[in-house]
Amino acid sequence: MNIEQYIFCFFVYAFLGYLCEVAYCSICQRKLVNRGYLYMPICPIYGCGAILILLSMLPISNMWYLVLILGILLTSGLEYLTSYIMELIFHMRWWDYSKRKFNINGRVCLRNSLMFGALVMLVIYGLHPVLSKLMEAMGTIPIRVLNSILLTGLIVDLIFSTIKNINIAKVVAKINQLTEEATDKLKELKASASEKFSETKEYLSNTAVALKLKELISKYPNVSLRKVGKGKKRLSISEFIAKHLNDKDEK
Numbered sequence: 001m002n003i004e005q006y007i008f009c010f011f012v013y014a015f016l017g018y019l020c021e022v023a024y025c026s027i028c029q030r031k032l033v034n035r036g037y038l039y040m041p042i043c044p045i046y047g048c049g050a051i052l053i054l055l056s057m058l059p060i061s062n063m064w065y066l067v068l069i070l071g072i073l074l075t076s077g078l079e080y081l082t083s084y085i086m087e088l089i090f091h092m093r094w095w096d097y098s099k100r101k102f103n104i105n106g107r108v109c110l111r112n113s114l115m116f117g118a119l120v121m122l123v124i125y126g127l128h129p130v131l132s133k134l135m136e137a138m139g140t141i142p143i144r145v146l147n148s149i150l151l152t153g154l155i156v157d158l159i160f161s162t163i164k165n166i167n168i169a170k171v172v173a174k175i176n177q178l179t180e181e182a183t184d185k186l187k188e189l190k191a192s193a194s195e196k197f198s199e200t201k202e203y204l205s206n207t208a209v210a211l212k213l214k215e216l217i218s219k220y221p222n223v224s225l226r227k228v229g230k231g232k233k234r235l236s237i238s239e240f241i242a243k244h245l246n247d248k249d250e251k
Helices: 003-029 044-060 064-090 110-138 140-204 207-219 237-244 246-250
Strands: none
Touching: 003 044, 003 110, 003 140, 044 064, 044 110, 064 110, 064 140, 110 140
């Protein structure tokens, strides 16, 4: 195979990989799911994986067991590396297998690796022989023209898709920052409220204050504090004493 045929194979397998991803995820989620990173209906990771497999596996295609084992290792390594790089660039993890058994850092898992191994076998012994005959029948010129069109479209698509996803990553990062700031603020308010509550309990622990309140409630059983703030209920002094002073008295 020459370089032009490898480029053509990249797009064919990237398209087939896209169809597999959409079909698999749509069945699992019971709705149509677009799994493409790009606007084009291709998944470049499948195209890259296919080229890697063809370059390394065709010379040893007579040893199916090596094709299967190396296919699993190569495709899993590619998936792990792609996940790691995309997370570095976009600060988002595009897939996560953490909840699946036998996963490595949530980036790869045994189930998917075995499925990739099966796909490698399908490519080497099923699809690629047919594709090779198709490319021979097409000839050099049609493949060259198609490659030029597809590569141009891919470059443009990569630019716009990357800009789009970087902007999404920025929005996610901003939301995360605001959420963390809000959480920290709530913690500060909670700590401040806890401190005020402790001061109040300490003040109420003074026997004289407790006695005065109990004397007040004995004279005016229905006395209550005025409403504070919109929608606030009046606080019964007897409820207040039961909540804050009874524990001390029991001790």
